[in-house]
Amino acid sequence: MTPKYLLKRLGQAILTFLVTMTVSFLLYQAMPGGPTEAMRSVILSQSGGSVDIDRLNRMIQLYTNVNPDQPMHVQYFNYASDVILRQDLGTSFFKNEKVTTLIMQRIPWSMFISVYALALGYSLSIFLGVMTAYREKSRFDSTVSSLIIGLNSIPYYIVGVVLIYFLAIQNNYFPTGGRIGSGITAGYNPEFMLSLVKHAALPAISMGALATSGALAMRGNAIRVLGEDYIRVAQLRGLRETRIATQYLGHNSILPMYTQFMIGIAGVFSSAVIVEEVFAYPGMGLLMFEAVKTQDYPLLMGTLIVFTAISLTAIFIADLTYTLIDPRISVGEE
C-alpha cells in the first residue's frame, strides 16, 4: 500500500467533491430567471403576503447560503466556506429545519439497504461469472447467461414493482413499503430486527439487481484467465478444484473488474432515489424525491452533495481494499 497511490486517489475524491459543490452553486445561478426570481414564488407561498426585494434576498441567503446581492465570487466563496468549514447546507424551505439535520436522520436507512444491495449484487455477479465460465458451454452456462441477459434488460425499479406484486401483494411474505412495522418498539428485540430485515429485503434485492450487470463481464474475464498457462500448470500439479477456482481463477479475474465495481458503487447509491420511492422507504432518496416535488431547492442541492460525499467515501474505502488484493499496487506502480 503505497502512500503515493492513496494520496492521488484522495486528491481525486476531494476534487470531485469540489466539482459537485461548484455545480450545485452554478445550478442556483442558472435557474430560469436567476435565483431571486426562481425562489421568490416558493418563498412567498411559504411566508405569505408580499416581501420586498431586500428581505427576499436575505431570506434566500438564510435558506440557501447564496446571497444574490453580492458579486459572484464573494457568493461562491461564502457558499463554499459554509459547506466545507461549517458543514452547513442551508435550511429546507418546507420543513424549516437544517438540511444537514434532515439528511442525517435519513442516511443510516439508505446506507443499510445500499450496502446490502452492493454485497448481494456483487457477490452474486462474481459467483455466477466464475461458475458459468468454469462450465462454459454447458446447459448451466447457457441458462444462467440467458437469465442474466434477461435481468439486465429489466430496469431495477421494475424488478422492485414485480417483487412487490408477487411477494407482498399476492402473497404476504413481505410488507409493501415503509421501514418498520407499526406498533413495534425499537431496540434489540427479535420482532424489531425481523421487521427491519423484512422491510429492507425487497428494496435491497431490487437495487442488487442493478449490481449484477457485472456478471457477464466477469464471465468473459474468467474465460480468458482459464486459457492461461498457470491454470493448466495448477491442474497438472493436481491442486484441488476449489483452490483453482477461488485462488487462481477467481482472484485473477476479479482484478480487471475492480474499477467497474467501484464505478458501480455510485450507480447503486443513486438508484436509491427511484427504489425508495417505489417502496415508500424513507431514506435519503425519498427525501430528495420530496424535495423535487415541493421545489425545496436547498434540500435538493444538499442531497446531491451528500450523495456525492457518500459515494466518494465508499469508493475510497474500496480503493483501500484494492491495494490489498492487487499486488502490483504495493510494488509502487499503477
Next chain:
Amino acid sequence: MSEAHSDTFDLKDLYDEDIDPDPESRADRAKRFLEMNVVAPARIAVDDWRALVGGAILAFFLLMGTVGVWLVERPTSGDAPVLAAPFESLAYPLGTDVFGQPIHAQLIHATPGMFKMIFAGAVVSVGFAALVGVVAGFEHGTRIDSFLMTITDVVITIPGLPLIIVITAIFQPENPYIVGVFLGIDNWPGLARTVRSQVLSIREESYVEASEIMGIPLSSILRRDILSQLMPYVMINGALTSRRIIFESVGLYFLGILPFTTFNWGVMMNLAYEGNALTRPDMLPWMVAPMVCIFLLSFGLVLLSQGLDSLFNVRLRARHAKTSKKKGTSKNNQSQATGGD
C-alpha cells in the same frame, strides 16, 4: 492518378486509397462495397441469432414509432369504455385505462419520443466519449491527456441519477431531444476510458507506426486507422448507452420528475402505480403493458450489442466474406494490389 504510375511516386499517394493503380469498373466497385458492408454482415447476422432477434425487435419498435403512429389515432380520453379488459375488442386489443384511452395507442404514440431521447442521448454521450477518448489516447502522457482523464474520473464518480434529477427539476425540459441530452451527461465517461485504452493499444500496432514514419498527417491516421478500429466499440456501447437512457428516462417519468407533456411509457406506469394498479386487477394491463415494452426494447438492444460484438469480430467476418468471393480470381488479385494498408 498519373503520378502513381510514374517512377517517383510519393509514399503518401500510395497510401491514399482514392488513387487506384488499376481502376475497377463502377459495377465491380459497387458489388464489392455491397459484399463488404451488406452481404457479409447479413450472413453473420443470420448465423448469430442474437443479432437477428435484437435487430428484429428494434425494427419492430421503429415501425411502431413511424408507421404505427400514422395508422393508429392519437388516443384521447373517452375514446372507449373505461378500464376495458384486454384481448376482447379489436378497437382496444390491450384494454383501456381509467380515462378510456386504448392502451395500445398510448404505447405506440410514446415510441417516437422514446427514440428521440435515445437518439439525442446516444449521439451526445457516444460522440463526446469518442472525442475525449481519441484525443486523450493520442496525446498520451501529455498534460492534455491527464486533464481529460481527470475530468472523466470526476464525472464517473459523481452519482449520475441525483445530478440528472437536480438538473431536470430545475430546468423542467419538455423537448425529448433535450431530455436525451441531459441524460447523456453522465453516460460518456466509461466509454471514453475504453476508447482511450483502445487507442493506446492500436497506436502501438506496427501499421500505425509505419504511417507515422511515412509522414501521413495525424488527421488521416486518426480517420483511417484508429476510427475504423474503434467503430465496433462505439457501436456496441451505443446500444448499451441507449439501454441506460431508456432506463433513466422512463425512471424519471415514472417518478413524475419530468413534466408529463407527451405520452411516455413511464408516465403510464406512474399514473397506474399512483392509482394502486398493483392491488386492482382491472388496472393491471395499464401497468404491465409499458413494462413489457421497456423490457422488450432494452432486451433487443442488449442482444443487438452482443450480436454486433460477433459481427465486428474480424475472423468471423473474414470467413463469411471469403465464401462470397469464390468465383472471381481477378478480383482477388485486385484486392491484393489495393489492399496494401
